[in-house]
Amino acid sequence: MLTANDPSRKSWIEVPTGSDFPIQNLPFGVFLANDDHVSIGSRIGNTAIDLAALHQLGYFEGIILPEDVFLQDTLNDFITLGKPTIRQVRNRLAEIFDVNNDQLQSNADQREVVLFPVEELQMLMPVFIQDYTDFYSSREHATNVGIMFRGKENALMPNWLHLPVGYHGRSSSIIVSGENIHRPMGQMLPPGAEAPVFGPSKAMDFELEMGFITTDGKPLGDRISTGEAEDYLFGMVIFNDWSARDLQRWEYVPLGPFLGKNFGSSISPWVVTFDALEPYRTARPKQEEPKPLPYLECAPNTSYDIQLEVYLQPEGGEENLISESNHKYLYWTMVQQLAHHTVNGCNINAGDLMASGTISGPEPKNYGSMLELSWKGDKPLKLSDGSERKYLLDGDTVIMKAFCDNGTQRIGFGEVRSKILPAKA
Amino acid sequence: MLTANDPSRKSWIEVPTGSDFPIQNLPFGVFLANDDHVSIGSRIGNTAIDLAALHQLGYFEGIILPEDVFLQDTLNDFITLGKPTIRQVRNRLAEIFDVNNDQLQSNADQREVVLFPVEELQMLMPVFIQDYTDFYSSREHATNVGIMFRGKENALMPNWLHLPVGYHGRSSSIIVSGENIHRPMGQMLPPGAEAPVFGPSKAMDFELEMGFITTDGKPLGDRISTGEAEDYLFGMVIFNDWSARDLQRWEYVPLGPFLGKNFGSSISPWVVTFDALEPYRTARPKQEEPKPLPYLECAPNTSYDIQLEVYLQPEGGEENLISESNHKYLYWTMVQQLAHHTVNGCNINAGDLMASGTISGPEPKNYGSMLELSWKGDKPLKLSDGSERKYLLDGDTVIMKAFCDNGTQRIGFGEVRSKILPAKA
Numbered sequence: 001m002l003t004a005n006d007p008s009r010k011s012w013i014e015v016p017t018g019s020d021f022p023i024q025n026l027p028f029g030v031f032l033a034n035d036d037h038v039s040i041g042s043r044i045g046n047t048a049i050d051l052a053a054l055h056q057l058g059y060f061e062g063i064i065l066p067e068d069v070f071l072q073d074t075l076n077d078f079i080t081l082g083k084p085t086i087r088q089v090r091n092r093l094a095e096i097f098d099v100n101n102d103q104l105q106s107n108a109d110q111r112e113v114v115l116f117p118v119e120e121l122q123m124l125m126p127v128f129i130q131d132y133t134d135f136y137s138s139r140e141h142a143t144n145v146g147i148m149f150r151g152k153e154n155a156l157m158p159n160w161l162h163l164p165v166g167y168h169g170r171s172s173s174i175i176v177s178g179e180n181i182h183r184p185m186g187q188m189l190p191p192g193a194e195a196p197v198f199g200p201s202k203a204m205d206f207e208l209e210m211g212f213i214t215t216d217g218k219p220l221g222d223r224i225s226t227g228e229a230e231d232y233l234f235g236m237v238i239f240n241d242w243s244a245r246d247l248q249r250w251e252y253v254p255l256g257p258f259l260g261k262n263f264g265s266s267i268s269p270w271v272v273t274f275d276a277l278e279p280y281r282t283a284r285p286k287q288e289e290p291k292p293l294p295y296l297e298c299a300p301n302t303s304y305d306i307q308l309e310v311y312l313q314p315e316g317g318e319e320n321l322i323s324e325s326n327h328k329y330l331y332w333t334m335v336q337q338l339a340h341h342t343v344n345g346c347n348i349n350a351g352d353l354m355a356s357g358t359i360s361g362p363e364p365k366n367y368g369s370m371l372e373l374s375w376k377g378d379k380p381l382k383l384s385d386g387s388e389r390k391y392l393l394d395g396d397t398v399i400m401k402a403f404c405d406n407g408t409q410r411i412g413f414g415e416v417r418s419k420i421l422p423a424k425a
Numbered sequence: 426m427l428t429a430n431d432p433s434r435k436s437w438i439e440v441p442t443g444s445d446f447p448i449q450n451l452p453f454g455v456f457l458a459n460d461d462h463v464s465i466g467s468r469i470g471n472t473a474i475d476l477a478a479l480h481q482l483g484y485f486e487g488i489i490l491p492e493d494v495f496l497q498d499t500l501n502d503f504i505t506l507g508k509p510t511i512r513q514v515r516n517r518l519a520e521i522f523d524v525n526n527d528q529l530q531s532n533a534d535q536r537e538v539v540l541f542p543v544e545e546l547q548m549l550m551p552v553f554i555q556d557y558t559d560f561y562s563s564r565e566h567a568t569n570v571g572i573m574f575r576g577k578e579n580a581l582m583p584n585w586l587h588l589p590v591g592y593h594g595r596s597s598s599i600i601v602s603g604e605n606i607h608r609p610m611g612q613m614l615p616p617g618a619e620a621p622v623f624g625p626s627k628a629m630d631f632e633l634e635m636g637f638i639t640t641d642g643k644p645l646g647d648r649i650s651t652g653e654a655e656d657y658l659f660g661m662v663i664f665n666d667w668s669a670r671d672l673q674r675w676e677y678v679p680l681g682p683f684l685g686k687n688f689g690s691s692i693s694p695w696v697v698t699f700d701a702l703e704p705y706r707t708a709r710p711k712q713e714e715p716k717p718l719p720y721l722e723c724a725p726n727t728s729y730d731i732q733l734e735v736y737l738q739p740e741g742g743e744e745n746l747i748s749e750s751n752h753k754y755l756y757w758t759m760v761q762q763l764a765h766h767t768v769n770g771c772n773i774n775a776g777d778l779m780a781s782g783t784i785s786g787p788e789p790k791n792y793g794s795m796l797e798l799s800w801k802g803d804k805p806l807k808l809s810d811g812s813e814r815k816y817l818l819d820g821d822t823v824i825m826k827a828f829c830d831n832g833t834q835r836i837g838f839g840e841v842r843s844k845i846l847p848a849k850a
């Protein structure tokens with residue numbers, strides 16, 4: 001029998017060449033259909049699959065699932081069932097949509113209630129996020145920011161190579177791809193000024209990140225080891241951690257970023273499971289100088305080869321590719337992040353989001369923020385329409401894409417897309 | 426007609442002398458009764474009031490309330506109804522339990538399903554908190570910490586007098602009074618060491634804080650002005666922001682506290698409404714040098730005179746009063762905190778918790794943390810059993826109390842109590 005990840009498996013649903021969503025992906029998301037019903041879904045090619053309808057038709061027989069688990073407006077109840085159950089559902093989907101299975105394929109009435117063209121759907125936030133944590137795990141990004149703000153000698157803080165630095169972010173303002181964001185107002189200290197001023201941010205930036213979503217963890221007081229961490233990793237999304245650099249610079253000492261970040265962050269709507277990403281594991285960066293403490297030691301193959309792209313589209317203009325990076329550049333792995341996060345007994349819940357921090361790579365074209373791409377404004381980016389950017393302008397749309405491609409098979413995340421609207425007076 | 430706050434109003438429920446819960450208080454909380462039913466309740470003296478039972482008996486007739494609004498395990502649905510409705514319910518409770526109203530008073534069958542001795546109940550977390558923010562609004566605390574870590578010259582950061590510094594904290598690990606907390610394990614850099622070590626925190630501390638709970642706010646992108654802020658303030662609780670100083674010191678640069686805080690925070694179970702606190706408004710501190718930016722200007726009477734006490738009880742020993750402070754010492758008011766938090770368009774939800782930061786006052790006896798009371802260990806505290814404390818030991822119970830007393834009337838919060846359990850190996 002073929003596994004869900006077998007690259008030779010084909011679906012009876014059409015998959016356009018280069019699609020992020022072959023039958024080997026089978027991500028999970030939440031959609032609002034034309035007829036106003038909300039359901040949990042999966043996707044093959046450009047076709048969405050209504051899991052609530054499939055469940056009602058009995059296609060998940062033999063898997064222990066609450067009756068209404070897919071009739072929800074978030075994935076949380078489903079995720080709470082744990083990874084073995086989620087895996088059973090994904091494996092079953094692979095069977096149902098296998099080209100050699102004609103049960104649903106040959107039943108037009110059933111197909112009509114199960115399948116929807118994705119262009120007829122509105123994708124909603126996939127999860128309710130109680131707690132969102134942002135890490136800072138790209139050595140290149142931390143070094144670049146350090147050089148800009150503190151000089152080359154003190155670029156990396158003394159703790160950075162010893163632990164995955166992270167901080168808590170705002171959950172309420174996380175939005176889904178397609179929703180736009182207003183330029184934030186706030187307090188900033190203009191260069192050379194003695195007193196701060198209030199106004200719209202003049203240094204609006206994106207941060208190219210990815211985030212992972214957890215299952216339920218252990219009770220408060222217990223920790224999740226690096227060896228156990230993968231049991232608690234459900235799936236991943238693309239994450240744009242919008243940043244107002246001028247607000248951030250003035251406010252962040254000594255307790256960290258606050259209003260420079262919490263006006264909004266954008267995620268992609270389809271959660272790609274770690275099971276689907278299994279073929280794209282790759283070696284993690286060496287951590288020899290210094291070696292991490294034993295509680296942070298982890299298996300070598302715990303990074304993922306996920307290609308990342310950022311496009312900037314001026315109002316009415318075309319998409320400009322401005323950054324190409326890769327998730328594998330991250331120094332600290334997700335396994336290490338989760339083990340560190342819980343080593344003090346901090347509890348996690350199903351639907352928690354933990355983001356990577358800006359993912360920059362070794363070359364300038366790999367930088368994951370305007371701050372780095374324009375080197376704090378010293379080297380403005382040139383766009384195809386002849387305009388220049390130090391930071392983002394009103395009307396700019398930022399599109400981030402993520403995909404794995406090992407030559408045999410492509411698995412992708414789709415995109416996260418959001419436009420900057422003018423500040424509200 | 427008497428208002429709910431009228432100090433001359435008496436209840437037919439007995440209120441012991443010095444009680445925090447006269448009929449003028451009428452806080453809201455969630456309890457688990459002996460018979461295993463969970464309900465939203467209020468409290469007079471040592472008697473809890475089952476609001477779900479009252480609602481079922483028709484006592485809230487004329488107030489628009491969903492049928493199951495009190496049959497919940499959190500206050501969130503109730504808070505979502507907004508302050509005018511919450512006020513109607515509190516006013517109605519004042520009438521029902523007024524000594525001159527014998528409707529319920531004279532009905533033994535009804536009293537039996539409505540009233541419970543508080544000692545028979547277990548108090549639960551009053552709200553589901555999606556987002557928790559911690560401010561840093563005591564000038565004395567920020568100055569003390571600044572002197573200890575950076576010297577007298579650089580004690581306050583340049584931004585501190587211009588904005589209420591704040592950061593996001595962890596919601597999942599907030600627990601209710603009575604639950605105990607394990608000493609966290611973590612990474613720390615011992616004095617003089619070149620590399621960090623892993624082990625149980627050796628600098629376990631409390632932070633004396635209070636927190637306010639919000640109603641639903643405005644949509645993402647809109648802001649709440651200082652003039653509007655009070656419409657969104659539901660009530661307050663006592664907040665113990667447990668801190669592991671050694672973990673915090675090593676990890677917090679540059680993105681703020683993380684594992685030094687997120688292993689747990691404790692709150693008191695009864696939410697005292699701002700309506701009940703109305704008689705205890707007091708003048709806020711002068712903010713002249715510098716004057717805050719216009720968006721932070723607020724009315725003069727936006728501080729509250731709430732007396733605070735911290736007791737340390739060693740295992741098997743007696744309670745030692747180790748700190749006496751007051752909420753009115755805070756430099757930044759809650760109105761300013763909320764206006765600042767939302768000025769960039771950040772949205773808030775019903776049940777969000779925003780804490781004050783450690784509330785220290787001008788005198789050493791007003792200091793709100795062991796870090797300050799023992800001046801980072803240089804001046805250990807002497808307890809009544811002859812033992813000394815630089816930081817907290819396993820088995821120590823920390824009890825925080827808060828109450829308003831203007832000579833005419835006392836309104837209190839009860840307490841938040843939690844014991845330090847040994848680290849889990």
